[in-house]
Amino acid sequence: MALAGLALRRAAVSSLRLRLATGSTPRRRAAHFAFQPDPEPTQYGQTQKMNLFQSITSALDNALSRDPTAVIFGEDVSFGGVFRCTVGLRDKFGKDRVFNTPLCEQGIVGFGIGVAVTGATAIAEIQFADYIYPAFDQIVNEAAKYRYRSGDLFNCGSLTIRAPWGCVGHGALYHSQSPESFFAHCPGLKIVIPRGPIEAKGLLLSCIEDKNPCIFFEPKIMYRAAVEQVPVEPYTIPLSQAEVLQDGSDVTLVAWGTQVHVIKEVAVMAQEKLGVSCEIIDLKTILPWDAETVCKSVAKTGRLVITHEAPVTGGFASEISSTVQEECFLNLEAPITRVCGYDTPFPHIYEPFYIPDKWKCYDAVRKMINY
Amino acid sequence: MTLLNTMDRILYESQRQGRISFYMTNYGEEGTHVGSIAALDNADLVFGQYREAGVLMHRGYPLDLFMAQCYGNTSDPGKGRQMPVHYGCKDLNFVTISSPLATQIPQAVGAAYAFKRANTNRVVICYFGEGTSSEGDAHAGFNFSATLECPVIFFCRNNGYAISTPTSEQYRGDGIAARGPGYGIQSIRVDGNDVFAVYNATKEARRRAVAENQPFLIEAMTYRIGHHSTSDDSSAYRSVDEVNYWDKQDHPISRLRHYMANRNWWDEEQEKSWRKKSRKRVMEALEEAERKLKPKLQFLFSDVYSEMPWHIAKQQTSLERHLKQYGEHYPLAQFEK
Numbered sequence: 001m002a003l004a005g006l007a008l009r010r011a012a013v014s015s016l017r018l019r020l021a022t023g024s025t026p027r028r029r030a031a032h033f034a035f036q037p038d039p040e041p042t043q044y045g046q047t048q049k050m051n052l053f054q055s056i057t058s059a060l061d062n063a064l065s066r067d068p069t070a071v072i073f074g075e076d077v078s079f080g081g082v083f084r085c086t087v088g089l090r091d092k093f094g095k096d097r098v099f100n101t102p103l104c105e106q107g108i109v110g111f112g113i114g115v116a117v118t119g120a121t122a123i124a125e126i127q128f129a130d131y132i133y134p135a136f137d138q139i140v141n142e143a144a145k146y147r148y149r150s151g152d153l154f155n156c157g158s159l160t161i162r163a164p165w166g167c168v169g170h171g172a173l174y175h176s177q178s179p180e181s182f183f184a185h186c187p188g189l190k191i192v193i194p195r196g197p198i199e200a201k202g203l204l205l206s207c208i209e210d211k212n213p214c215i216f217f218e219p220k221i222m223y224r225a226a227v228e229q230v231p232v233e234p235y236t237i238p239l240s241q242a243e244v245l246q247d248g249s250d251v252t253l254v255a256w257g258t259q260v261h262v263i264k265e266v267a268v269m270a271q272e273k274l275g276v277s278c279e280i281i282d283l284k285t286i287l288p289w290d291a292e293t294v295c296k297s298v299a300k301t302g303r304l305v306i307t308h309e310a311p312v313t314g315g316f317a318s319e320i321s322s323t324v325q326e327e328c329f330l331n332l333e334a335p336i337t338r339v340c341g342y343d344t345p346f347p348h349i350y351e352p353f354y355i356p357d358k359w360k361c362y363d364a365v366r367k368m369i370n371y
Numbered sequence: 372m373t374l375l376n377t378m379d380r381i382l383y384e385s386q387r388q389g390r391i392s393f394y395m396t397n398y399g400e401e402g403t404h405v406g407s408i409a410a411l412d413n414a415d416l417v418f419g420q421y422r423e424a425g426v427l428m429h430r431g432y433p434l435d436l437f438m439a440q441c442y443g444n445t446s447d448p449g450k451g452r453q454m455p456v457h458y459g460c461k462d463l464n465f466v467t468i469s470s471p472l473a474t475q476i477p478q479a480v481g482a483a484y485a486f487k488r489a490n491t492n493r494v495v496i497c498y499f500g501e502g503t504s505s506e507g508d509a510h511a512g513f514n515f516s517a518t519l520e521c522p523v524i525f526f527c528r529n530n531g532y533a534i535s536t537p538t539s540e541q542y543r544g545d546g547i548a549a550r551g552p553g554y555g556i557q558s559i560r561v562d563g564n565d566v567f568a569v570y571n572a573t574k575e576a577r578r579r580a581v582a583e584n585q586p587f588l589i590e591a592m593t594y595r596i597g598h599h600s601t602s603d604d605s606s607a608y609r610s611v612d613e614v615n616y617w618d619k620q621d622h623p624i625s626r627l628r629h630y631m632a633n634r635n636w637w638d639e640e641q642e643k644s645w646r647k648k649s650r651k652r653v654m655e656a657l658e659e660a661e662r663k664l665k666p667k668l669q670f671l672f673s674d675v676y677s678e679m680p681w682h683i684a685k686q687q688t689s690l691e692r693h694l695k696q697y698g699e700h701y702p703l704a705q706f707e708k
Contacts, residue, residue, distance in 0.1 A: 106508055111481035111484070111511075112481060114484070120488070141469070141471045142478070145469070146467075147675070149453050149457070150459050153467055154461065211676075288676075288681065291682070
């Protein structure tokens, strides 16, 4: 069983690597989102065109330059990683700082906790978010509870776990998952998901510096597809702060990761086809999340659509929905709507039908306005 | 060893009387604790399972604090959050115990890796039982320690049982030590009831682990004389004769006592007086721990994160408001204001 699983996983990784190497992605259909770059940040000095994997590398480079205790480890990170996120770092910082571990996720996270307990900075990589579950015990029972259970005698605050996340067009059950809500139920963790290269670098540097164990999910479909002008020098973007990307007056749309670009398109569609003004919020941090920004927006618009790729039942949208309902009951003019993945495993050939695409989100907005 | 044994007897009884909620004794394994920790430097970091209180005692952890943790009173550095016997001490380099078995093993390896990078000449020692060695995290820890060349000593207490499960149902290889070479780990098996054998093995493992940056595995063969915990009656799965043999014929404390008596370092008089004195010390600490209040209620909410997020602060306020109205239904008087 284990061997077969491993072989499959390796095959998936190497096929992906193959495509990266040839640079030609066989297109069965257009992507379900159109990446829209953020404006170039001017306050952090010189910028450079980077895609998402390059902005991750840039953040890791900055972190290792500034902090001599920082180490990066995981499966296949030495040669640059299966998604190229650690390219060049071993040569620059040494093999004791950027190194491969044995193929064992519970070991990777347990090891990272141990490094962090001594006060050193540990940046662990899990190759796909889908394979984080073998480390679930180390994350939930250990990392999240270290400070609390010891009365703050010990902590693993300098641990960050990075993992590629979300659908990728053809990843099927084990290269597509969005497991954030499993972790959202765990006090003690921070869970962060960026929407593009600029956000990825700033949020990742915040996670690495934060005094709490953080899980940083990287939307892998954007590793190469998303390109922006990213500051070369280190900068941070605060955790637990959502961002209003577009002001609107009729409906609030909340998403994170790739799905932010989906709701940006939906907002344009709603304006053009329905004359509806949408307020767009990127949540960015799943735990502890920024309820204030979301509630303030809903108090104004009176309507809320939340969308995520993960299955609907037990998804993080349910947490947002019930909190907003408690806080904004008198402002709500329609039931809060969740547009999410179905309650099935993530399928291979049915992916176009599974994901909560712009048409599903648009339809939710349309129905909500007519409620 | 004897002070630990005295504390064990008194705290075991105090659990039986319902004064503390839970306890786990160290009967029969005192020699593994003291013999190993005496061979290390005080700066060496300890990761344990839960049956290693003798390690802390040897490093000078005060009786008051053992008791404070078991009672979860205001003096407990852990702020009363964990079950009894989940001790931890930053100053004595003893990482706080947690209940999930084997999770500390890969963590100990990570800490050892960080020590190696920091050039501190410190080792990490990681204790666990033979049952725990069956967890996936044990495999992870052993393998990582070898491939990443970490100065760590794995110390397995093989006491024959994991709760009710005898080793015949735990493994079919030659114990735990025999697994070490499969991972490329230098391994040794010692008589866990012989403090000098334990000391010698640990001393040499430490010397080489620091010098060569490689892991060592020590399997100490011993016998769990007491019940697994206060929630267990071990007579349900093993014979009294078996227990008596190890308690009366081959006990680490009596063996060291013979050694000391033979050298005229100890006699009946000293024995009596030490027993009396240690019992008095433990009883005093116990009574004081019992008199103390529980910590402030705010400690229910702090330390979840390094800072307090809005939603936890809100929940704290909500409890405070609730207690203003319904406080009479809660044991508020036991808690510090």
